[in-house]
Amino acid sequence: MINSVLGPISAEKLGKTLVHEHFIVGQPGWQTDETMFPYDRKAALKTNLEVCKAAREVGIETIVDCTPNDYTRDPELYKELAGKSGINIICVTGLFNGTTGATTYWVAKTMFVKDMPKMMAELFVREIDVGIGKTGVKAGAVKVASSETVTPYEESTFKAAVIAQKETGVPIITHTEGPNPGIAQADLFIKEGADKKKVLIGHVSNSTDMDYYKAILDKGFYVGFDRMGMILYTQDEICIKNIAELCKQGYSDKIMLSHDTCNFWCGRSLRDIAPPEIVAMLSNWRIDYVSRTVLPALKEQGVTDKQINTMMVENPRNLFTGK
Ligand SMILES: [Zn+2]
Structure with missing residues (x-):
């Protein structure tokens, strides 16, 4: 069984799944921007009910919210969203990278604590087995992240993720920064004995390199x-061409598609502070973009319905079951 925010569900219930999205995002320290605090929960609910509705309209049945502990989660909000929208929501436990995630709370401990992975894993395991705080919501996966290389702090979070995976059996989903660190992440997971069939190396599309x-x-x-849809790194057309080529070469059973949408920002939103040319680049960055635009474009490039079903339904399910 898989931990959804409304309780355990069977893998068969997942259906068409987006494996990496964010309902709300608050970078560590956003609370210091005190004119924006606390976050407008009503507005977040309204926005995200619309997000869930748009997802349902294109047949999405499950959304994995990949927001780790240091990026502001709201399990109660996820429960309400899942209950009102009918979408399965799976949330995560985990810690973000050292560059834009690590809080002084954890970093300061590295001065005194010898076994940081063990300490971090205690938190991850508790949130998977017992629940997040007093919400009763159990995390269904672990999220960890690296910078352009894997720093010592990040190495601790990755080791903790593997410990938690060994104890609980949940999948690990990663964030990679820039076009390179996926290989180093994979090697670290192998060294630590992670179950590779339950690891998704995220954001490889930051790179355009087939190798x-x-x-x-x-x-x-x-x-x-x-x-x-978020073309700050790579144009969608290039991703589509590369996905189609990988499918042609027999890799469709190892690829997953999602958007990494950040649907509600705590503090000042990216869309409010970014220059207009950047905001314009985000016009397709929305929850139904893969279904409405990317999948038809993939079909035009020879990707079959069966391969699409593999990427959108079977792979997410197998990520959780380890098949
Ligand atoms: Zn993300």
Whole structure:
């Protein structure tokens, strides 16, 4: 059984799944922007009910919210969203990277604590087995992240993720920064004895290099083209061409598609502060973009309905079951 925010569900219930999205996002320290505090929960609910409705309209049945502990989660909000929308929501436990995630709370402990992975894993395991705080919501996966290289702090979070996976059996989903670190992440997971069939190396689409994707795929990991519509790194047309080519070469059973949408920002939103040319680049960055635009474009490039079902339904299910 898989931990959804409304309780355990069977893998068969997942259906068409987006494996990497965010309902709310608050970078560590956003609370210090005190004119914006606390976050407008009503507005977040309204926005995200619309997000869930748009997802349902294109047949999405499950959304994995990949927001880790240090990026502001709201399990009660996820429960309300799942209950009102009928979408299965799975949330995560985990810690973000050292560059834009690590809080002084954890970093300061590295001065005194010898076994940081063990300490972090205690938190992850508790949130999977017992629940997040007093909400009763159990995390269904672990999220960890690296910078452009895997720093010592991040190495601790990855080791903790593997400990939690060994104890609880949940999948691990990663964030990679820039076009390179997926290979180092994969090698670290192998060294630590992670179950590769339950690891998704995220954001490989930051790179356009087929050899990079294949280096990770050939080690036995899933890869995420999971920033579709967010063209700050790679144009969608290039991702679509590369996904189609990978499908042609027999890798469809290791690819997952998602958007990494950040649907509600705590504090100042990216859309409010970014220059207009950047905001314009995000016009397709929405929850139904893969279904409405990317999948038809993939079909035009020869990707079959069966391969699409593999990427959108079977792979997410197998990520959770380890099949
Ligand atoms: Zn993300």
